[in-house]
Amino acid sequence: MKIIHYTEVEAKSYPSDLVKGAKGRVVIGQADGAKNFCMRVFELSAGGYSAKHSHAFEHEVFVHSGKGMVYSQGNWTPVSSGSVIFIPPNEEHQLKNVGEEPFVFLCVIPSGVPEL
């Protein structure tokens, strides 16, 4: 059994014009023997956002803390601690921080795609 705090995992940054203020961590993945799906934790700093994109695999998202918005089909919906988002395959999506504190969310993906 692996028991850690998510902040113990080294964070990856995203030096890109499409992403701002984002850090990502694989907290449970292939390296742990997790064969079916992979848990990542993302932090967006104040003013930060993820890329607006789509792909063939789904996301299962849970908002841990902070205040954000999620983009779906032309609309932005507010989310906060305890919000759950299911992003089906091939649906365009983006998340952004609209608060002052870090916006922290889990994003679980199936195995077989890049973990981060």
Next chain:
Amino acid sequence: MKIIHYTEVEAKSYPSDLVKGAKGRVVIGQADGAKNFCMRVFELSAGGYSAKHSHAFEHEVFVHSGKGMVYSQGNWTPVSSGSVIFIPPNEEHQLKNVGEEPFVFLCVIPSGVPEL
């Protein structure tokens, strides 16, 4: 895209001597078209605990809030907000609330087993 707060989902209770003060919710599952894995949110009230058991599928757990302990191989380890637990297949495990507030955690499982 499905966007909800986890508390909007009806909770299931566990009337059993093996479980105390537990409520479970499937927040993303087969009914949403999630084909690969299923996200559940569990709440253990003060003094509550899950069953001590093992099974052939893994758990990927993230602690949202509260203070708990997790059992592994004869030992109990404290966990709290932001803790991550990977429980491999067939490893005996149990979680309990050791705080005054509800102990809330996500538990993601592969598809093909009962969702709750």
